[in-house]
Amino acid sequence: MALRDGLSDAAALAQRLRVAVADERVLAAIASIPRDRFVPEAERARSYENVALPIDCAQTISQPLVVARMLEALAPASSDRVLDVGTGSGYHAALLALLADRVWTIERHPELSAQAEQAIRGLGLDNVEFVVGDGWAGLPDLAPFDAINVAASTGDRLPEALERQLAVGGRMVAPVGEGRQYLMLTRRSADGLRRERLEPVRFVPLVREGE
Numbered sequence: 001m002a003l004r005d006g007l008s009d010a011a012a013l014a015q016r017l018r019v020a021v022a023d024e025r026v027l028a029a030i031a032s033i034p035r036d037r038f039v040p041e042a043e044r045a046r047s048y049e050n051v052a053l054p055i056d057c058a059q060t061i062s063q064p065l066v067v068a069r070m071l072e073a074l075a076p077a078s079s080d081r082v083l084d085v086g087t088g089s090g091y092h093a094a095l096l097a098l099l100a101d102r103v104w105t106i107e108r109h110p111e112l113s114a115q116a117e118q119a120i121r122g123l124g125l126d127n128v129e130f131v132v133g134d135g136w137a138g139l140p141d142l143a144p145f146d147a148i149n150v151a152a153s154t155g156d157r158l159p160e161a162l163e164r165q166l167a168v169g170g171r172m173v174a175p176v177g178e179g180r181q182y183l184m185l186t187r188r189s190a191d192g193l194r195r196e197r198l199e200p201v202r203f204v205p206l207v208r209e210g211e
Helices: 007-015 025-030 043-046 064-074 090-099 110-120 160-164
Strands: 079-083 100-106 128-132 145-150 167-176 182-190 190-200
Touching: 007 025, 007 064, 025 064, 025 167, 064 090, 064 145, 064 182, 064 190, 079 090, 090 100, 090 110, 090 128, 090 190, 110 128, 145 160, 160 167, 167 190
Parallel strands: 079 100, 079 145, 100 128, 145 167
Antiparallel strands: 167 182, 182 190
16 A cells, blocks of 8 residues: 555545544554455545445445444444455455454355455455355354344345344344435344434445345
8 A cells, every 4th residue: 555644545544534433443444454455446546535436246345434334333343253245345344354253244246256355365364254145145054143234225124034143232234225225223132123223325235136
């Protein structure tokens, strides 16, 4: 990464996000992961702008501020097992790898999964498992998860299969909504599920298997 005023581009990005993100662990992760590794060459000059950018398969790498806010709401602990739905570029999974113990990331496009794995392995991160499959179904054989991150819009309702895969005490963050989207934080307690609506966002749809 190029240096700017003694800071790496990633560290400078984290500093800019500090006005809206309070979690120091999240900011440290943002500062540690070079976003340019996850951006196509044609867009690489814009890697550290606070904007979403196009990647292959008509998908996007999300706006850094939205990624940071999702991570802050998810609050992954260093001992957590995390499911990341919608690998995309792999940037979100790379950040989760620094914040949690183990990450499983699922993507329906094999080429995106392969590119993300190459980028993440190139950073020396070895606690991420890559799965090509249906994000709506999650990974029930590996459940329960302490945290589930969904990086694509689920439409007007959350996938029940993913909610069932939350451990007691677990959290899930996902974009929901048809015309207008917003983040939804779901928490599972011994008494059941509790949902909290957060800020508005815009994500590509989470496509079901067969669509």
